[in-house]
Amino acid sequence: MRVGVIALQGDFPEHAYALRRAAEELSVEVDVVPVKRPHHLRDLDALVLTGGESTTIGMLLKRTGLLGHLRDHLSSGVPTLGTCAGAILMAKEVRDAVVGPTSQPVLGVMDISVVRNAFGRQRDSFEADIDVEGIGKVRGVFIRAPAIVKVWGGAAPLAHVQHPRAGRVIVLAQQGPLIASAFHPELSSTDIHRHLLVLAKK
Ligand code: GLN
Numbered sequence: 559m560r561v562g563v564i565a566l567q568g569d570f571p572e573h574a575y576a577l578r579r580a581a582e583e584l585s586v587e588v589d590v591v592p593v594k595r596p597h598h599l600r601d602l603d604a605l606v607l608t609g610g611e612s613t614t615i616g617m618l619l620k621r622t623g624l625l626g627h628l629r630d631h632l633s634s635g636v637p638t639l640g641t642c643a644g645a646i647l648m649a650k651e652v653r654d655a656v657v658g659p660t661s662q663p664v665l666g667v668m669d670i671s672v673v674r675n676a677f678g679r680q681r682d683s684f685e686a687d688i689d690v691e692g693i694g695k696v697r698g699v700f701i702r703a704p705a706i707v708k709v710w711g712g713a714a715p716l717a718h719v720q721h722p723r724a725g726r727v728i729v730l731a732q733q734g735p736l737i738a739s740a741f742h743p744e745l746s747s748t749d750i751h752r753h754l755l756v757l758a759k760k
Pocket of ligand 1 (some may be wrong): 610612641644675701702703
């Protein structure tokens with residue numbers, strides 16, 4: 559299987575490592591392909607959008623000409639996991655907890671509404687055990703994370719957290735082969751990457 563990981567900004571190495579371990583656990587062969595230009599999207603079975611800074615990644619996607627191609631790929635059903643900034647890029651509705659509406663470039667492919675920096679600033683980052691539907695307990699690492707505050711249409715919530723500031727919010731959602739995670743599964747486990755590879759095998 560060929561799995562592309564967007565490698566413009568953010569935590570490419572951690573995702574590459576998690577994907578290789580998940581592949582080993584499933585006994586499948588995986589080539590991890592760094593995606594920096596549109597032609598790197600050729601023949602991919604799955605994709606990962608890294609965490610980082612969604613405004614920066616969005617701007618770089620635009621500058622490299624990847625934005626439109628990536629949108630087509632995701633819309634055509636290539637299984638994709640977006641973590642944190644990646645989840646923000648997949649959302650159809652994005653606003654910031656402090657500044658409100660943002661006009662940042664996004665892919666806008668999932669029926670989810672996200673609030674950036676919903677749990678506070680960098681120093682308010684936290685970890686929590688979360689219960690993921692169909693998977694079980696996963697350690698969630700939330701780094702200046704967004705919250706998914708609404709899902710509609712084809713999207714369904716898979717996990718929630720209860721947080722003193724943000725309240726009870728969705729932190730993992732899926733729409734067909736697209737998965738948006740507010741936390742960073744690549745930093746704690748291989749469960750969500752295995753889930754992605756299983757979707758890609760179908
Ligand atoms: N706060 C960042 C953003 O809005 C996301 C942080 C992350 O990916 N860990 O893009």
